[in-house]
Amino acid sequence: MPPKPWKVLSTQVNKSFRIFNLRTDRAYSPRTRAAHDFYILESTDWVNVIPVTAQGEVILIRQYRHGTREVTLEIPGGIVEPGDTPETAARRELVEETGFKAREMVLLGSVHPNPAFLTNRCFTYLAGDVVRVQTQEQDDKEDIEVEVRSLEEIPRLIRQGEITHALVLAAFYRYYLEYLPHLKAV
């Protein structure tokens, strides 16, 4: 028999943080009838963006990340704020973090960052024919450097461990699935 949704017996928000609320759900298993507590982070949706120039360059960013305490190589992205659509959030994060603007935005799809304990989705956009229109607009918590690479380098940067953020890998996989048709035929 396929797994069934669990029945939620109680749900309680324990604490609010900047990017999520910590919530405890008590739920019982339709398989065993046993009840357990589950710790959930209620999160607003996220977006990330693959910005590509007309010359086939991709606009990456380097930034310090407090979880791993390391400087990482990523694509632009952020939170869908109240009142945003995913696309307006993607356009805003792109220009704020890189100073580049897109001629067209194409939704490549969405993923669940972690369905085990996060409630949200991350929407991935392809930003086409991007051009630099302004300087970056960084807030106090950001420290971002723009790095332009060729699209051809991305698989090597992933294989060599220079790009390690799972959401960035997932975004590039969606990109290659849509735009490198031989992959579809696998």
Place this chain on the structure above:
Amino acid sequence: MPPKPWKVLSTQVNKSFRIFNLRTDRAYSPRTRAAHDFYILESTDWVNVIPVTAQGEVILIRQYRHGTREVTLEIPGGIVEPGDTPETAARRELVEETGFKAREMVLLGSVHPNPAFLTNRCFTYLAGDVVRVQTQEQDDKEDIEVEVRSLEEIPRLIRQGEITHALVLAAFYRYYLEYLPHLKAV
């Protein structure tokens, strides 16, 4: 100038949950000198496994996930417990969640599930020539159904939104990078 690591002024564990400790770091920016609080989930490393049979089938699992409150289609995986290596954890999760055992385990690489607020890595293994050796061993919190698919279906399942877990997409991307050499030549 490239971004520099922030100086951590204080660090405090606020609460321990089953799969992570919630920690608050106060750190100051080398760019602006302003200090901020950052909420971090200290997490042990995770593993996931792409189990492939000699016939080119891949062993997937369907399970209920409490973050999204939906039944998802994924690959096996779990936590690297104290005393585990990533490989022993991958072998254990594979047999417990699916009943299948691998003739060989190949490390495809590792990713950061989310370097912004998670401290850990997720290691991805290719489990080669898997065969069913026993029934699943599920604990009270699990409710897992095994689903055998052909490897050729995976890109379609991702494009159609049937597989949405970012760590599963990242795992399959590593697999295709290593084993479908035309992708490397992109």
